[in-house]
Amino acid sequence: MATDVLAAVRAIPDPEIPVITIEGLGILRSLTLDDAAGQVHVVITPTYSGCPAMRAIEDSIARVCRAHGLSARVTTQLSPAWTTDWIDEDSREALRRFGIAPPGPAGSTGVTGSGGPVSVTLGTRPIGSPAAEVTDRHTPACPRCGSERTSVLSQFGSTACKALRRCDDCGDPFDEFKAL
Amino acid sequence: MTDTTTAIQAAYLLGLGDDALIYSHRLGSWLTWAPLLEEDMALANISLDLIGQARAIYTYVGANDGTGRSEDDIAYWRDEREFRNVHLVEQPRGDFGQEMARMLWFSAYQRELYAGLAGSRDAQVRAIAAKAVKEVRYHLDHASQWVVRLGDGTPESRDRMVAAFSWVAPYIAELFEDDAASVAAAEAGVGVLPSSLRAAAEATVAAVLAEATLEPPAVSRWHARGGRDGVHSEPMGYLIAEMQHLPRSHPGAAW
Structure with a gap:
């Protein structure tokens, strides 16, 4: 169950380029499951400051966690700044x-x-x-x-x-x- | 900022956020008006980067200056006198040469600004700046190439670029003027003194002008001032009215 939800979050597609996942794109910075609280904590970083996909990605994360009976806490972290090398x-x-x-x-x-x-x-x-x-x-x-x-x-x-x-x-x- | 925040440092950061937001609004007005479809997209993308920078700054200021304002509160519910942007960014769209002259100066300034802020004592300012500086390099690159292309182009494009740099000249000094807020922010190690950015930004622009075979424009007899104190030029009122119309007509609207 725990590994299922974590794998499902990793596999969320980028909304604008659906052939790659948020993990493969390097914007998923950390992912932890708090079993006691029934909550998944996800840290993501934007590609560009004004990237309009960030909101859609947060919504996808929340939806995936809900499907597993969990809530999601999504934190956006700017530093270190995302690079395409990731x-x-x-x-x-x-x-x-x-x-x-x-x-x-x-x-x-x-x-x-x-x-x-x-x-x-x-x-x-x-x-x-x-x-x-x-x-x-x-x-x-x-x-x-x-x-x-x-x-x-x-x-x-x-x-x-x-x-x-x-x-x-x-x-x-x-x-x-x-x-x- | 939590430890070191003072209202005056928040005012400094708001000025930087307002420069980004107001210029993003002016760039957005190019949509469907640019000389090429690719330029519609380029100017919209640059505008989007600037909106992103403004959002990050506003969110941070609102969460830490004791007002609890959201980014939308700051963008849409302040009046003209509360905006602290420089006059350069509020001027209406002129011809494409004027836009490239303005973008060259503004991105040359922003590159030095964000490079300096990447060494700020404030971790979040550092994070915002380290991200933004990478975006601004693309803006600077874009403007530089157009200035070279048009300046060293046809007689018509050259004349337009010469006129464009004369048009923009009176608005440059204000970018590099130290005011009480920037001095306080620099002393606290949070911000950088605008005057300290001038030499490097001027050298950047001078190198592009040389490549474009253009002479630096004559120093203008007057220059814009007062933006950081909320004193703006006439076009700013119309800009604010347009930009804020929707949320003020439909408070709380969301989708």
């Missing part, structure tokens, strides 16, 4: 199969470090694609055809955690989980 290998593969390129190592995508001035160089960019090629160091492969030749269309995609890219070979646009 996404596990299985989830990275699941993202790829789902058509989302998994993130490179944190700090590898198109942004400079916290110190010093920004250095940008003007490259050759096609008109109409305000791309970040200029500072983009990590180039994810196309999740559809596997080509390594892909470019950024926009660093801000369909959700806060994704960028929009295009494959230069098969021509398909695809989402990339941004390194953070």
Whole structure:
């Protein structure tokens, strides 16, 4: 019973990317069952400060616990700040199969470090694609055809955690989980 | 903040939260107006990051300043004079070049601010800042690339960027002005002195301007002031009216 509810909480899907779980995404920071109180204590951390999925995730946790006859206490913890490096290998593969390129190592995508001035160089960019090629160091492969030749269309995609890219070979646009 | 909280430190943090909320509101007004669909999404995403930062700050202040206010109470039930944001963020949407000039300055400032606050003595301020600084780097990157692209672009885009930096110039000094609240917060080790962020932020903007082959704009003869004391420019009243209309018309509404 106890292990059932804990496994069920770990297996809750991310509401925006349902092929990965909150555990695989690395936002489930701790999970404890207080048998005496009949309560599960869950600590989660947001991906982005404004991530609108957090409320849905809290609701899912409460629903899963209720189904096991338990109440849930969900705490949101900001520190240490979530990083895409916490996404596990299985989830990275699941993202790829789902058509989302998994993130490179944190700090590898198109942004400079916290110190010093920004250095940008003007490259050759096609008109109409305000791309970040200029500072983009990590180039994810196309999740559809596997080509390594892909470019950024926009660093801000369909959700806060994704960028929009295009494959230069098969021509398909695809989402990339941004390194953070 | 529990040990060291004073009303004046809460006022300091509210100013930072108000900057984020009010700028998020202005960025939200770009939806369907941006030059490209990708920009609609980018500006909305940046707006969302800022709302998230404001929510974290408001929740923390409300829970610890003795008022017991919720984040919604702070966002929707204060009047104009109680908002402590700088004038820069309350100015209405101009053209896209103006937005990129404003975003470049604001994100260059916020990056230094949050990097500094990541060393705050207050654990929750540290946590909020360490998270926010990672988001702001993407905002800064976005604005930098557009300024370079437009500044070193066609004669028309260049003229627009030159005009944009002249437009934004009078609103910059206020970001770096120390007031009683920021001095108290810095002395307590909770906050950072705005004036201490100026050199690094200016160097960031100067490097982007150089890359964009733009001259720094002339120093303006007047500059905005008073936002941290709740004295705002005319557009702020309309912004507040629009932003607060729904919860004030339907108090307690939830879904």
